[in-house]
Amino acid sequence: MKVVHICASDIIGGAARASFRLHRSFRELNTVESSMLVRGRASDDENVRVYTPHPLSLRHVFNSEIRRRVQDIFWSRFVTANPVMHSRADIWTGLLSSLADLPCDLVHLHWLGSNTLSVEEIGMIDKPVVWTLHDMWAFCGAEH
Numbered sequence: 803m804k805v806v807h808i809c810a811s812d813i814i815g816g817a818a819r820a821s822f823r824l825h826r827s828f829r830e831l832n833t834v835e836s837s838m839l840v841r842g843r844a845s846d847d848e849n850v851r852v853y854t855p856h857p858l859s860l861r862h863v864f865n866s867e868i869r870r871r872v873q874d875i876f877w878s879r880f881v882t883a884n885p886v887m888h889s890r891a892d893i894w895t896g897l898l899s900s901l902a903d904l905p906c907d908l909v910h911l912h913w914l915g916s917n918t919l920s921v922e923e924i925g926m927i928d929k930p931v932v933w934t935l936h937d938m939w940a941f942c943g944a945e946h
Contacts (some may be wrong), residue, residue, distance in 0.1 A: 804835045806904050808897070808919060809912035811842045812850045817913035817936035824910075825849070839900060841918050853900035898923050908932060915939060 807825050811818040821838065822845065828836035829849065838850040897919050901909065911924070911933040924931075933940065 803908065804906045805837075805908045805910055806901065806906040807836065807838045807910045807912060808901070808914070809838065809840055810914065810916050810918045812838055812840050812845045812847065814842065814844050815913065817934075820936065821910075821912040821934070822847075822850075837904060837906075839897065839904065841916065851900070851904070853895075853897045895919055895923060898926060901927070910934065912936060913939075 805828065807821045809818050809821045812822050813819055818840075825836045825838050826847070828834040836849065838847070839853050840850060841853065843850050843852045895917060906929060909927050909929045909931045911919070911931060913936045914924075915937075935941075
């Protein structure tokens with residue numbers, strides 16, 4: 803079985819370290835062919851890949867840029883009494899095109915904050931998905 807773990811980082815942050823330990827354990831035990839797809843890599847593990855956004859078209863880039871700027875204005879005015887971290891997941895990240903380059907049987911989602919993967923893209927993953935909830939972001943909207 804081939805598993806791709808998706809996380810914001812490989813070893814920076816608690817959820818990242820947990821996902822990295824799981825990934826390394828699978829590799830060491832030879833039970834699962836494991837790799838990671840992350841926004842920021844800090845380890846020297848050759849099976850951890852940083853995804854590079856691949857825009858689908860000039861129109862997509864233009865629409866994404868306009869959308870990002872409008873949403874930046876919205877999020878700059880987003881004020882809540884809740885002091886916990888907030889992450890938006892509304893901008894296309896391009897991670898799916900990098901995921902398509904990796905053969906896998908299962909996608910394991912970990913911490914997706916800091917715009918690692920948009921909600922729309924999560925719904926477009928065409929492989930079975932396991933999602934470890936390292937916090938409550940998945941069902942609390944923008945709050946972690």
